[in-house]
Amino acid sequence: MQSKHGYWRVSDDTPVTRADALEIWAREAYPLLVDLAGTYNAVITYQELAEKIQASTGITTRTILPSWIGAVLDKVAYETHHRGDPQLTALVVRADNRKVGIGHKKALKITGELPVENDQDLERHAARARLECYRHFGATPPL
Numbered sequence: 001m002q003s004k005h006g007y008w009r010v011s012d013d014t015p016v017t018r019a020d021a022l023e024i025w026a027r028e029a030y031p032l033l034v035d036l037a038g039t040y041n042a043v044i045t046y047q048e049l050a051e052k053i054q055a056s057t058g059i060t061t062r063t064i065l066p067s068w069i070g071a072v073l074d075k076v077a078y079e080t081h082h083r084g085d086p087q088l089t090a091l092v093v094r095a096d097n098r099k100v101g102i103g104h105k106k107a108l109k110i111t112g113e114l115p116v117e118n119d120q121d122l123e124r125h126a127a128r129a130r131l132e133c134y135r136h137f138g139a140t141p142p143l
Helices: 018-037 045-055 069-083 105-108 119-136
Strands: 007-009 060-062
Touching: 007 018, 018 045, 018 060, 018 069, 018 119, 045 060, 045 069, 069 105, 105 119
Parallel strands: none
Antiparallel strands: 007 060
């Protein structure tokens, strides 16, 4: 058994490159977020997303979450922009305050939107993006 550093397949402990892990996780995260967007007011924490994509792909890491989850979400942001979808990354929030993280500013840059000046504007933008996601992916609003 190899030492548990870097990224590896749980099934047989074979190593996976960081680049491959990020790509595989992003491909898994995209449909997961599309599915989530079909439920009005649904969000997912960074930790929950990380656990789900690792479990479903069978690839894991002990590397701290902040050092890789942003790269996965950047790939998702590029994919949503390429497809013309609303920014699904706005559905991913921090567990402590249920707001998007600072990395959401990068999603704005990826989509060519104007930068925001402060956290309040960032959260307002994310709230609008979440609403666009719910509408686009068929969520039923509350009565």
